Amino acid sequence: MEKLKSNLPNMVGVLTTVAVLCGGILAYVNALTEEPRNEAANKALSDGIEQVMGGKCKVEKPDTIKRSVDGKELTYIAYKTNKGTAIQSTDPNGFGGNLTVLVGFNEGGDILGYTILETTETPGLGAKADKWFQSPANGGASEKASIIGKNPGKVNMTVSKDGGDIDAITASTITSRSFLRAVQQAYNTYKEKK
Secondary structure (H helix, E strand, O other): OOOOOOOHHHHHHHHHHHHHHHHHHHHHHHHHHHHHHHHHHHHHHHHHHHHHHOOOOOEOOOEEEEEEEOOEEEEEEEEEEOOEEEEEEEEEEEOOEEEEEEEEEOOOOOEEEEEEEEEOOOOOOHHHHHHHOOOHHHOOOOOOOOOOOOOOOOOOOOEHHHOOOEOOOOOOHHHHHHHHHHHHHHHHHHHHHO
16 A cells, blocks of 8 residues: 655645544544433432432422623522522632532521532632531531521621621632622522522
């Protein structure tokens, strides 16, 4: 077999063939793993709802709510349960980008629990938000940092550095602000939904 000449059309042809083959393989693997990825995401959400509501609960069909916040159209998802309501909220202003939380509220609007569904915050600093704002009995930093049992309608859900009632994560104020904005927006959506 004769060796291909090293000229522009031959190089483009070989690169195009390799790119098409790689694209096809990636598409095949994506299609093959789509169902397991969706099942894993649904299980994580189901586990998250149970975590923020304080145990097993019956979840009704979720409601999607669109709200304009600071000139941006954001989507919130409300999961009504027999124990209260869990709200999925995203703040796009985290240190590393989007910070998505799931916050559980009882009928009075008090926070039952929270979990972080998506974060791109700095490991070891901003990623501490998953525990920092919990009650001290559940590994939280302190009572002043905890949001559990507090009602965002009665408590200033901003960091103490900004005049609020919640202590920020040490060396991670931007993440703390983003987290608390997401929680406050979840509460605002909860009140609007009621």
